[in-house]
Amino acid sequence: MGVPAYKALIKSSGTPTAMLQEPMTEISDGVFIITSVNKRVLSLEHPYTIQRSSNQSPISPGSITAADLISGTFTIPDAEGMGLEINATYIPVSEIIGANKYSLDIGGDILDDTNFLEARVNGGFRTKVYGIFDVTVSIDRNSDYGQKFIDYKRNRERVFIEIRPGADTQSEFAGVYRGWFFAESTGLAGDIGDLETESIKFNLAGSNLANFCFVQNEPII
Amino acid sequence: MGKAAYVKKIQVSADGITNWLDLPATSPSLDIGGDVLDDTELASNAGYRSRVLGLHDFSVSADSNWSGADAAIALVRAAKLGRLPLFMRYLPDGTTTYGLKGAVVVESFNHSGDVGELETVSISLQGNGALSAA
Numbered sequence: 588m589g590v591p592a593y594k595a596l597i598k599s600s601g602t603p604t605a606m607l608q609e610p611m612t613e614i615s616d617g618v619f620i621i622t623s624v625n626k627r628v629l630s631l632e633h634p635y636t637i638q639r640s641s642n643q644s645p646i647s648p649g650s651i652t653a654a655d656l657i658s659g660t661f662t663i664p665d666a667e668g669m670g671l672e673i674n675a676t677y678i679p680v681s682e683i684i685g686a687n688k689y690s691l692d693i694g695g696d697i698l699d700d701t702n703f704l705e706a707r708v709n710g711g712f713r714t715k716v717y718g719i720f721d722v723t724v725s726i727d728r729n730s731d732y733g734q735k736f737i738d739y740k741r742n743r744e745r746v747f748i749e750i751r752p753g754a755d756t757q758s759e760f761a762g763v764y765r766g767w768f769f770a771e772s773t774g775l776a777g778d779i780g781d782l783e784t785e786s787i788k789f790n791l792a793g794s795n796l797a798n799f800c801f802v803q804n805e806p807i808i
Numbered sequence: 809m810g811k812a813a814y815v816k817k818i819q820v821s822a823d824g825i826t827n828w829l830d831l832p833a834t835s836p837s838l839d840i841g842g843d844v845l846d847d848t849e850l851a852s853n854a855g856y857r858s859r860v861l862g863l864h865d866f867s868v869s870a871d872s873n874w875s876g877a878d879a880a881i882a883l884v885r886a887a888k889l890g891r892l893p894l895f896m897r898y899l900p901d902g903t904t905t906y907g908l909k910g911a912v913v914v915e916s917f918n919h920s921g922d923v924g925e926l927e928t929v930s931i932s933l934q935g936n937g938a939l940s941a942a
Contacts, residue, residue, distance in 0.1 A: 589873040592921030592928075690920035693888055697915050697934050701863060709938040713842070713865040715913050716936075717891045752919060753876055753927045762876055764919070801889060803882070 590753035597689050597726060598680040599735075600747035603630045610640065611671040617664040619671055624805070626677040627659030628747055631767065631797060635675035637661065646671065656797045657765045658805070680749050685729035685785075691750055691764055693799075695720035722766060722791040722799050724748055730775060730783040740770040745792045766799035767792045817899040818870050820880050822887075824895030824911065829880035831931070833870040838898045838908065840866045840939065866910065866935035868896055874919065874927040884931055888914035896933055897942050907942025910935050 606626055611619040619637075621627045629635060637646040646666060653662035663671070696718030705714050739746045751763045768789035777783035791799055818836040819828040843862030852858070874881060887894035894914060899907040912933040921927045 588875060589926040590875055592925050593923045595921045595927065687923040688921070690918060692916060692918040693885075694916040694918075697913055705937075706863060711862075711864055712910075712935060712938045713863050714937050715934055717913060720889075750919070752874060752921060801885060 592753070594753050595689065596749070596751040596754060597683050597686045598749040598751075599683050600628070601679040601681055603633065603676045603678055605633075605676050607674050608638075608640070608643070608672045609675070609677075611637070611661075611673055613667070613669075613671075614660075617662055617667040619661050619663060619666070621659035621673060621677075625679065627657075628678040628680060628749075628765070629656040629659060630676040630678055631656060631745070631794065633676035635673060637663070637671055637673050639666075640670040640672040643672075655800070657767075657800050658802055678747050680747060683726060683728055684731050684733070686726055687729060688727040689750060690725050692723045693720070694722070720799075722768075723771075724750070724766075724768060724789040726787050726789075728785050728787075730777070730785045732783070736770050736773045736785065736787045740773055743769075745769060746789070748789060762801055762803040763805060764799070764801050767794070767797055811901065813900075815902040817897070817902045818868070819897040819899065820883050820887075821895045821897070822883060822893065824893075824909065828897055829883055831870050831872050831880045831884070832875065832878055833872045834928075836868065836870040836898070838866065838868050840864070842866075864939070866939045867915075868898065868912065868931075868933040868935075870931045870933075872929045872931060874929045881929055884914055885917055888917045894933075899942060904942040908939050909942040910939040911937045 609626060610622040612622045614620050638644060646663060650663050650665045651661055652664060697715050698718045699713055700716050701713045745767045748768050749763060749765045769792045771788045771790045773785060773787045775785050818831045818833045820831060821828045842864035845860050845862045846857060847860050848857045886892060894912050896912045897907055897909040913936050915932040915934045918930040
């Protein structure tokens with residue numbers, strides 16, 4: 588059954604905001620998530636420290652075996668069963684004003700690794716492996732004259748994009764796409780008898796800190 | 809006599825053997841192509857080109873209506889993001905009688921929505937090995 592697109596939530600990042608002693612919740616053995624769903628996206632440009640909530644003694648960075656700065660999830664096996672809190676800078680996200688159309692393209696390179704041996708065995712068909720991934724997002728919106736995305740482009744800043752298709756509430760089955768992007772292009776246009784519109788195209792700004800993810804059934808505590 | 813396309817099924821599976829899931833596709837297609845090698849030579853032609861078939865290749869495109877609970881869409885997305893094995897089955901009459909199947913890689917997974925339309929996913933798959941009878 589189809590889902591109407593008008594329910595989609597398209598959000599972008601706001602001003603990085605410091606948070607201190609923000610509670611974390613253990614969602615599985617040694618895996619902790621920032622409790623507040625609105626504070627899970629962390630700034631890539633600011634440091635963070637995780638500490639015991641009982642006495643604020645810090646967790647050593649070496650104890651953190653995995654850190655997902657997009658979903659606010661950390662794996663700390665040595666801290667299993669402990670109460671933890673985090674000092675960090677989070678990225679508030681808010682709906683893109685006037686957005687009325689979007690597309691999210693998860694693509695990348697497909698590499699042809701066809702060789703004599705396998706082609707003889709499979710009857711002469713090409714074989715392939717995945718190469719580097721890439722993600723592009725395009726968003727059309729009715730302009731409010733604001734230059735938020737023009738400024739991101741001009742200032743060469745990364746912008747965080749969150750897309751939750753088909754849901755206007757954080758329902759269980761509404762998975763969410765998240766990632767850091769650069770605004771490749773933004774254009775303003777408007778016919779004399781029409782609305783002023785803005786079309787923005789984003790390219791993934793991958794890094795070893797955070798790339799892109801899809802989260803299904805995001806735990807909301 | 810023509811055959812109606814509405815009975816068609818596009819299915820995906822993680823192992824190509826069990827648990828085939830129907831994609832909620834609206835306009836799927838299967839393209840079987842590959843290389844055609846020109847072996848025309850002076851010694852043996854009557855003024856016409858001659859050719860032999862080289863490597864085969866196939867691709868599948870499936871524009872689909874999106875649903876957050878759809879297992880087939882979730883499987884394709886997981887295969888793309890996780891670089892996991894994926895198999896597809898193209899069944900023109902909805903049964904395996906005339907069907908074709910093969911291992912694939914997900915070339916692109918394109919999710920889009922216009923405020924006045926449905927949420928849609930456009931999936932393109934590239935063959936990864938032989939295409940055989942379903």
